[in-house]
Amino acid sequence: MQAKSSPISYADVNNDIVRSLVVTGPKYYITLAAAISLTLICYFFPWFYQLYYGIGAAGMNHPQVWGTYLASFIFWIGLSHSGTLLSCVLHLTNSAWRKAMYRSAEAMTLFSLMVAASMVAVHLGRPWFIHWSLPYPNQMEMWPNFRSPLLFDVMAITTYLTGSSIFIYMGSIPDFAAVRDRTTGWRHYMYRLLSLGWRGTDTEWHRLGWAYTFLAVLIIPLAVSVHSIVSWDFALSVVPALHLTIFAPYFVVGAIYSGTAGIVTVMFVLRKYMKFEKYITELHFDNLGKLLLALSLLWTYINMLEVFTGWYSGESAELEALEYKLFGKYGPLYWEMILFCAVTPLLCMFKRFRTSFVPMLILSIAINIGMYTERFLIVGTSLSRKYLPDAWNSLYVPSVVELSILAGSVALFCTLFLIFVKIFPSVSIYEVKETLPAPEKGSPQWQATQ
């Protein structure tokens, strides 16, 4: 990765990462203030408005009872998929290029999951009863129905959130210790607490290595199960265009696809604004571009299968739902999705494109716009084309409240991420050092240890 000939020394890595944590310029505070303000104005204020006036403030009505809230829920869960999953896969396959980028990718997983969980609360008319989904003895003598995919969701997302949080924390313990020694005041106490007294002994490294590998092995099937379960929220319903066995792999591939695009966006921002050019290089964008290309082809194949299966079934309800999706009122959105997620990523065939930072950023944003559209179409076109034609005249258009909460969810994610980059070392100190040549007599690294 950043190279055997690189003059970066171990101390440089410590200095650069600690600087990213403790040196904060006005740009950061302005961005954070803007993100917090947008979160309050676009996310919390419309939500409180909706709570006060009732769920009718959102544009949903029968038969469109899911709307953008559930589309956003699937989108954010999907975005969470590449971070920890990709990190685990690359850890087990011992890929060195993972090391500079995995921490931020895992953080993306964590915050996407938090935003996704909050979308469920927003979608509930009375979120203060959300604890009813938990199994506990209560005065109503009510127990949750574990046969429902919604309860599968509760279990899967809780497990994934717990697993991802633990995974990112465990991997950060040695870095917290390195930062602890370089900080003072409240930061020193915080990192002292977070590092648990890590010293870096051979025994500690050995235990961490094993535990980290076990976690990676456990989290890979977990991540696959999470989006499969989210797909079953839809596939287990008897609704044309949703009741398909392809849905689980379709959702998982889509999730990894949009998550990988999300990583490209995050890497671009970190590289440019946290000044990590030395660590996040063309190689990372090149490899992520190859991954995006492979995933886009897979995603396109599954989309073709979905259309083919619907057409080949010959069932009138399926055919009607299919025609509506491709050529109905939402047709332009479908073709926009195909353009952004199936056609444009073919540019990744060219190395020159993959190693160009700004074009890759634009592509990654386009893919995620396309993937949001995909989720909107899954929710939007299916419910408005069910068996009874009396519902067919409805055209669901999101209300201002829904659109505002969608924009606010992006601001919420940005706020969480901005706080993260000032607490967690966003590039792994010890793993980047592992990719550097060890200090040998006469080498630049040796000179740096003087």
Next chain:
Amino acid sequence: MASNAVGLFRNPDAALAAAGRLKAAGFAALDLISPIPLHGVEEALGKKSSVIKRFTFFGALFGGLSGFALAAGTAVLYLHPTGGRPIIPFPPFLIITYEMTILCGILGTVLGFLISARLPVIRERVYVPEAAVDKFAVTVSCESLERAQRAAAILREAGGEIVGAASSREG
């Protein structure tokens, strides 16, 4: 009186070689403190085994059993017959079992890690701050000052830059 000897090295291979020599000279309470995980530690200091896998396995087993018990137990406590289907259906409950298996497997792994790595630290231990940046330290805990001096001599011979008692910090 217990005493420590600490040797600081700028190269990981030199630190590993020094640790090997100390081991061969009969010093057992050795620690190799490094900024990165080192390859070849087991060759120098002997094979390590950990109990983490047992925590992972029994955590997962406990999770699987309790997950199924949770789903089946709630179904029995709140009977909800639908369409002649069984009260305890296996396919949906296996999903709950699966998720709980992984959740408790993860929690078990964390517990195993903390116990076997002896974290969080409660008592003060020898700590070398330079070893979190770019140095490699070999620390030896000895039961007497003479033994510590002997260890220090070996470390010095092996090319240790600073040899002496380490600052004892919370780590």
